Amino acid sequence: MVYESKIDLRVRRKALEKLKEKFGQIIKDILSGKPPVLEIRKRTLSNTIYDPQRKLLLLGNEVLHRSFLDAGEAKKFMQTVLMASIIYEALKNNEYPTIRDLYYRGKHTIRYRMITSGRIYEENTWDEQQESDSVIRDIEVFIDMLREDMLILSKEKGKVVGNMRIRSGDDIIDLSKMGHGAYAIEPTPDLIEFIDVDAEFVLVIEKDAVFQQLHRAGFWRKYRAILVTSAGQPDRATRRFIRRLNEELKLPIYILTDSIPADEVVIIRDTESNMVRIGPIETLIGKYFSSKDKERVFINAEVPSWNPETGKIEWRKVGYAYRHKIKDKILRIVTKGRGEIRVTKAHSLFVFRDGTVKVIPAKEIRPGDYIVIASRLPSLNSSGEHQIIDVVKLLKKYSRSKYSKRFNLWNTARVITRDGRVIKLREVREDTNYDNGYVTLSRSKHLIPAKIELDEELAWLFGIFTAEGSLSKGRYVIFNLGSHEHKLIRKIIEIITKKFNVKPKLISSRKANQIRIVICSRILYMVFDSLGLGGTARSKSIPEIIINSPRNIILSYIKGLIDGNGHIDRYGDIIYSTRSELLSKQLFNVLLSLGVLPAYTENGEDNIIRIGKSISRTPPEIYMFLTSEESSINESYSYMKNIAEIAAEPTYGIPINDKLKGLLIKYMNKGSISYSSKNKTISKQKMLKLHSLTRLLPDDYEIIAFGDVALVKVLKVSEEDYDGYVYDFAVPVTNSFVGSYGVVYHNSDPYGWYIYSVFKVGSINLSYESLRLATPEAKFLGVSMTDVFGHKGLGKRPYLSEAERRNFIIKATARDIKRAKELMNYTWFKTPRWKIEIDIFLSKKAKLEIEALTSKGLKFLMDKYLPEKIQTGDWID
Numbered sequence: 006m007v008y009e010s011k012i013d014l015r016v017r018r019k020a021l022e023k024l025k026e027k028f029g030q031i032i033k034d035i036l037s038g039k040p041p042v043l044e045i046r047k048r049t050l051s052n053t054i055y056d057p058q059r060k061l062l063l064l065g066n067e068v069l070h071r072s073f074l075d076a077g078e079a080k081k082f083m084q085t086v087l088m089a090s091i092i093y094e095a096l097k098n099n100e101y102p103t104i105r106d107l108y109y110r111g112k113h114t115i116r117y118r119m120i121t122s123g124r125i126y127e128e129n130t131w132d133e134q135q136e137s138d139s140v141i142r143d144i145e146v147f148i149d150m151l152r153e154d155m156l157i158l159s160k161e162k163g164k165v166v167g168n169m170r171i172r173s174g175d176d177i178i179d180l181s182k183m184g185h186g187a188y189a190i191e192p193t194p195d196l197i198e199f200i201d202v203d204a205e206f207v208l209v210i211e212k213d214a215v216f217q218q219l220h221r222a223g224f225w226r227k228y229r230a231i232l233v234t235s236a237g238q239p240d241r242a243t244r245r246f247i248r249r250l251n252e253e254l255k256l257p258i259y260i261l262t263d264s265i266p267a268d269e270v271v272i273i274r275d276t277e278s279n280m281v282r283i284g285p286i287e288t289l290i291g292k293y294f295s296s297k298d299k300e301r302v303f304i305n306a307e308v309p310s311w312n313p314e315t316g317k318i319e320w321r322k323v324g325y326a327y328r329h330k331i332k333d334k335i336l337r338i339v340t341k342g343r344g345e346i347r348v349t350k351a352h353s354l355f356v357f358r359d360g361t362v363k364v365i366p367a368k369e370i371r372p373g374d375y376i377v378i379a380s381r382l383p384s385l386n387s388s389g390e391h392q393i394i395d396v397v398k399l400l401k402k403y404s405r406s407k408y409s410k411r412f413n414l415w416n417t418a419r420v421i422t423r424d425g426r427v428i429k430l431r432e433v434r435e436d437t438n439y440d441n442g443y444v445t446l447s448r449s450k451h452l453i454p455a456k457i458e459l460d461e462e463l464a465w466l467f468g469i470f471t472a473e474g475s476l477s478k479g480r481y482v483i484f485n486l487g488s489h490e491h492k493l494i495r496k497i498i499e500i501i502t503k504k505f506n507v508k509p510k511l512i513s514s515r516k517a518n519q520i521r522i523v524i525c526s527r528i529l530y531m532v533f534d535s536l537g538l539g540g541t542a543r544s545k546s547i548p549e550i551i552i553n554s555p556r557n558i559i560l561s562y563i564k565g566l567i568d569g570n571g572h573i574d575r576y577g578d579i580i581y582s583t584r585s586e587l588l589s590k591q592l593f594n595v596l597l598s599l600g601v602l603p604a605y606t607e608n609g610e611d612n613i614i615r616i617g618k619s620i621s622r623t624p625p626e627i628y629m630f631l632t633s634e635e636s637s638i639n640e641s642y643s644y645m646k647n648i649a650e651i652a653a654e655p656t657y658g659i660p661i662n663d664k665l666k667g668l669l670i671k672y673m674n675k676g677s678i679s680y681s682s683k684n685k686t687i688s689k690q691k692m693l694k695l696h697s698l699t700r701l702l703p704d705d706y707e708i709i710a711f712g713d714v715a716l717v718k719v720l721k722v723s724e725e726d727y728d729g730y731v732y733d734f735a736v737p738v739t740n741s742f743v744g745s746y747g748v749v750y751h752n753s754d755p756y757g758w759y760i761y762s763v764f765k766v767g768s769i770n771l772s773y774e775s776l777r778l779a780t781p782e783a784k785f786l787g788v789s790m791t792d793v794f795g796h797k798g799l800g801k802r803p804y805l806s807e808a809e810r811r812n813f814i815i816k817a818t819a820r821d822i823k824r825a826k827e828l829m830n831y832t833w834f835k836t837p838r839w840k841i842e843i844d845i846f847l848s849k850k851a852k853l854e855i856e857a858l859t860s861k862g863l864k865f866l867m868d869k870y871l872p873e874k875i876q877t878g879d880w881i882d
Contacts, residue, residue, distance in 0.1 A: 012174065012196050013156065017096050020155040024093050027148045028086065043071040043085055045147045046773070053772040055832045060781035062767040064146070080663075081140075085147070087111050087130060088140045092155055103158050105371075108137040122674070126682045133373065133660070135359045146773050153193045153241065161189040163243030164213075166220050167231035172198035180231075185221060187234075194246040199254060206257045206875065207231040207250050208786070209764065214329075215261075215866075224867050231256065236351075239763060244778040247764060251780050259786040259880060260761045261871070266335060266347050267291070267730045270590040271744035272382070274320060276305045281385045281552050283591045286732045286744070290326050302326050308734055308742040309382050311749045313355070313362055316712020318743065319383055324735040332728045336367045339721040342604040342656035343378050343746040344612075349731050353751040355741070357716050360662040360704030364751050372719050375660055379747035380689075380715040382597040389555050394457040396444050396528065397433055399535040404430065417447045418528075420455060443506075444528055451507050453528045459554060461561040466500045467538060467551065468565020469493070471588070476539045482529050484522040488513060493568060497522055505529055542584040547591040559595060564631050566592070571631075577618035579631060582611045589614055593746045600624050602715070604656045605746050621690055657715040658686025664703035665695075672698050689715070714749065761785045766833050784880040786871070790845035799841070801879070804870060822850065838881050 031041050045068060046052065052065040073082045091110050095102045102110070114127050131137050145151055164187035169180045173191060177200065180188050191197065208230050210216045216234035219225070225232040231250065235243050251258050267287035274281045282289055293302045303325050310321035331349065338346040338354075348354070350368035355377035357363075362377060370376070397420055404414040418430035423441045433439070443452040457463065474484050484497055494511075501509050501524060512521040533539060537548040551562045572580045583589050589605070589612035596603045596614075602622045604615045616631065617623055661669070661684070669687070673680040677698055678691070687695075692710040696702050702710060709716065734742045741749050765783040767775030795803035825846050828834040834843070874880060 012198075016154060016193075016196065017099070017156060020150065021093065021096050023148045023150050024089060024096070024155075028089050028093075031086070041073045041082070043082060043147065044068050045071060045143055048142060048146060048773065055766070057832065060766060060833065061775045061779050062772040063775055064773040084111075084131060084136070084140045085143055088137065089144055092141075092144070092157065095157075096155065101156055101158050103160075104138055104141060104152070105134065107141065107157065108134040111137060128682060132685065133359065134371065142773075151241070151774065151777060153195065153245070156193065158192045159240065159242070161192060161242070162240040163190040163233060163235050163246065164188065164216065165190055165231060165233045165246070167225045168203040168229065169231060170200040170202075172200055181226075185217075187216075187220060187232075190233075190242050190246050192242045194242050194249065197246070197249075199249075202231070202254055202256070203229065204231045204256060205229045206259060207233060207247065208259050208261060208871070209233045209235060209247060209783075210261045211235055214331075218863055219867060222863055222867055224871070227867075228872060235764075241774065241778055244764060244780070247783070248778060248780045251782050258764075258780050258783040259875060260764055260783055261786050261788070266349075266727060267732060269347055269744055270587065270594075271734075271742065272309055272594055273323075274307045274385075276307055276322065279388075279553075280549070282549060283547070283552060283594055284587065287730060290732065291328075291730075293326060294328055302328075308736060309379070310736045310739040311355070311377070311379070311712075311714060311741045311743070312739045313708065313741075316708040316714065318379055318381065318713040318749075321736050321739055321742075323742075327733040327735060328730050330730050334724040335727040335731075336370075337721075337723050337725055338367065338370060338376070338719055339723075340376060340378075340717040341720055342606075343376075343717045343748060344605045344607065346376070346745055346748050347725075348750070352733070355749050355751055357660065357705070357709070360664060360706060362705045362708065370719060370722060372721055374719045375716040376719060377714050377749045378717050379597055379713060379743050379749060380602050380657070381600060381713040382594060382743065382747070384556075385559075385595065385598045386553050386555060391558065392459045392550055392554055394459055394532065394536070394550070395455075396453060396457065396532055397430070397439055397455050399532055400430060400444065400528065401433065403531045403535050414531075419445050419447065421445065421452065446527060449527075451526050451528065453505055453507070453526065453532075457504055459550060459558060461557055462500050463504055464551060464554065464558045464561035465565040465568075466497065466504070467536075467548065468562040468567075469497065469569045470533070470538055470565075471545055471547070471562075472566045472569025472583075474538070476530055476534055480525060480527045480530050482524040482526065482533055486520050486522070488515075488518050488520050490520070494520055494522065540585075543586075545583065545585040545588045547588060547595065552591070552595065556599065559599065560627065560630060563592070563595070564633075567631055573632065579616035579618075579628075581614045581616070582608075583614075584610055584612070586612055588612075590746055594743070597747050599627060601627060602657070621688070657717065658688060659692060659706070659709055659716050660686050662704070665706060668695060668699055668703070762828075762831070762833070784882050786874055786880050789881065790842045790849070792870075792874075793851075794845055794849060796841060796845070822847065836881075842881070 031043070034041050046064050047067045047069050048064065049067075052067040054063055054065045055061070056063050071078045071082045071085065073079055075082075088107065088111055091107055092102075095107075108131070111130055114129055116125060116127050118125050131140070141152055141157070165180060166183055166187040167180055171178050171180065171188075173196070178188060204225075205228070208219075208224075210219070210233070213234045213236040216232060216236075220232055224230065233243065233247065239247075247258055250256050268285045270284060271286045271289065272281065272283050273289055290302075290304060290306075293304050304323055306323045306326075307320040308323055309318050311318045333349070335347060335349050338348070340346065346354070346367075348367045351366055353364045353366050354370065355362055356365040356370060357375040357377060358365075365374075400414060400418055404418075415431040416429060420428045420430060420433055420437070420439050421443045422428065422437075422439050428437065428439075439455040442455040444455050445452050470482075470484060473486060474482065477483055486493055486497075498509060498511075501507060501522075505524070505526070507524055507526055507529065509522050509524045512523055513519070514521070536550055537546060540546065547562070551559060554562075567579060567581055570582055572582075574580050581592070583592075593603055593605060593614055596616065601616060601624070604617070606613045606615070616628070618628060665687070666682075669678065669680040670682075672678045672695065678695060689710055692702065692706060696707070696710060701707070708714075736742055741751055743749055761783070764780055765785075766781065767779035791799060791801050792804050795801050825843055828839075829843060
């Protein structure tokens with residue numbers, strides 16, 4: 006026998022009666038011969054009104070008529086009735102479905118015949134969860150009952166702690182005895198019974214981290230408060246729980262509002278030197294954080310940033326870099342073609358849903374979603390000049406390394422100038438001219454050129470070394486090749502002799518069927534090591550000198566990589582394999598900057614990059630260069646067979662929504678374009694062809710079609726433990742940066758005034774919920790602009806000194822300013838006090854987040870800022 010509480014049984018009966026009553030009328034209409042029509046209030050912005058008396062956003066009285074006999078509305082009618090029947094069956098069977106469950110229960114294929122052509126088509130009831138979610142919201146409006154009252158569950162998000170006892174189901178829970186944890190607000194908060202409460206007010210905190218700090222410090226005990234966190238944008242259950250605390254217990258409500266792991270790879274360019282670096286974010290910017298406690302720093306750097314308005318990716322100045330330490334779960338989002346994306350739960354990505362690009366927190370991303378990724382990056386180097394490897398400068402720098410302690414480089418290294426002078430390394434000055442000179446070591450026969458031009462030959466050699474080389478015992482530079490690779494062996498020896506004035510040794514191993522080309526030179530060992538060519542198979546990387554070289558040099562290096570570890574599969578695609586994750590991510594982004602659209606897969610410990618033969622993936626001249634006759638690339642069918650089969654499936658397809666589908670069918674019927682209803686995605690090329698026919702694509706398809714981005718499908722989302730720093734960039738205007746395998750990350754961009762607005766007046770998109778979920782009596786406690794800068798007219802002094810403002814305030818982005826101006830159009834933000842706050846913000850163009858207050862010390866936040874503002878009534882109503 007399945008257990009069910011009495012409360013649930015009562016709610017279940019009520020929901021069943023309501024569904025039967027509203028949809029029963031449809032059955033009556035059909036039986037009486039009337040066309041079945043659903044009349045539902047429009048959930049549109051134009052039908053959303055602000056009621057100044059109630060101080061709520063409400064749904065207006067405009068209605069839509071969803072008729073079964075209307076070809077344009079028949080599918081929506083079917084979806085609504087189908088979902089209602091699924092919910093009804095779940096209620097009748099004593100089930101507790103999630104919105105995800107409902108999506109899967111209703112998704113199936115319908116076959117139908119087109120009357121005009123006689124063709125048979127197949128179509129899903131709905132393709133994505135966004136469709137079924139929208140239908141659920143329509144049903145909520147139609148029957149005037151929230152989904153929670155139909156026992157449809159969602160993931161718990163908000164948390165609460167305090168001197169309070171509640172009854173949930175048949176159990177009594179004491180919220181003051183939760184240890185360091187807190188009670189997760191259940192998705193059906195109306196079924197909670199308040200037994201007793203000992204509190205004077207409720208403090209709602211946007212940031213979970215600040216909530217945890219105040220909870221552990223005992224704020225709610227000391228000040229007799231109920232402490233709640235929304236953990237960002239509040240979910241419905243948290244909003245309803247807050248409304249009940251205010252409405253039923255008459256408690257005042259105060260609202261307090263206002264990344265990627267250290268080893269994730271990003272791309273930055275120093276604005277002073279123009280040097281581009283691709284590497285782990287902590288390696289690249291960790292040095293700027295001089296203090297362990299420092300969370301924000303301004304850096305002179307640019308990052309590739311996507312502009313959602315133009316669709317283009319371009320170099321953009323970083324406003325500031327952000328870092329904080331966490332010990333929590335982070336997400337691993339596995340994609341098809343771009344590997345794993347590792348982010349904190351709150352960090353947002355750009356997601357393409359139902360034809361629209363949306364900014365979605367990582368924790369809300371699900372398998373089946375499509376994430377925006379770069380299909381092209383801006384050029385890494387604007388200069389066409391070849392770089393010069395200054396061996397003397399490299400040795401002087403190397404002499405200060407750990408290795409130099411074992412070898413007295415200062416006294417043993419000699420520089421021989423063009424006119425024959427011999428100078429000890431320690432005696433070389435900045436103005437010493439050693440052009441066309443040499444470097445040697447005492448007792449060495451080798452005369453290494455003091456300056457070496459990085460041309461195409463040397464770049465290729467560096468590429469083959471990255472793929473097949475190693476450094477050993479402080480003096481050996483070794484290339485490991487198969488004994489059959491005669492052309493490669495000859496070419497490597499020729500370039501070494503020509504560039505370094507050294508003749509290498511050949512060592513053969515019949516047993517291993519291998520040839521080793523060995524350069525015995527301490528100087529060349531140091532040069533290769535200094536340039537970043539050392540490392541193990543798992544730690545190899547592309548030297549910065551290559552990344553910052555002209556296009557032809559970069560291509561020659563990549564050709565060397567592929568000649569060493571490359572294959573051509575049966576499709577004609579180039580397959581490159583490496584054990585180094587860093588090298589694979591660097592190579593991937595470098596290829597994007599060259600106009601190549603590669604794909605990534607994983608095969609055990611190997612990171613596989615596919616360079617497609619198709620013109621849509623790789624410019625023909627690049628493909629021809631990388632697979633030219635000199636190349637050692639051979640066809641390999643068996644080694645890469647399973648990878649080839651996986652990658653043969655469309656990687657960068659764009660999901661088709663109803664509007665685009667309508668256009669495709671229209672022009673298919675005209676014979677202008679090929680299309681099958683079985684296709685769920687479309688290629689960029691076909692979308693561009695459709696644009697040439699229509700001159701206009703619906704929603705955000707045009708941005709994707711003509712922009713520097715593509716889409717990849719999410720295959721899996723999982724959690725992993727993480728203990729360490731996480732980082733973020735703030736990029737003004739575009740609010741994005743590129744990292745990993747060309748993933749477009751969104752800035753972490755909390756905006757407290759909006760979150761406060763959702764609590765107080767409701768959500769613009771979900772205004773039909775406001776009567777139940779919004780709390781008009783909620784008060785904005787902070788952080789306000791007058792807290793930061795003070796205000797003479799209010800007789801208010803700032804909480805921060807001038808020095809603290811310099812350290813803690815953040816420069817507002819163009820997006821922040823745009824949002825603030827939008828707020829001025831909302832009636833509930835037109836009060837005199839809100840006008841003061843917004844005017845200061847627009848004047849100073851700066852903002853402050855809650856974490857900045859905790860930087861002054863938790864005691865300041867807990868014992869001065871919060872109690873002082875509450876006691877003096879320094880809030881905004």
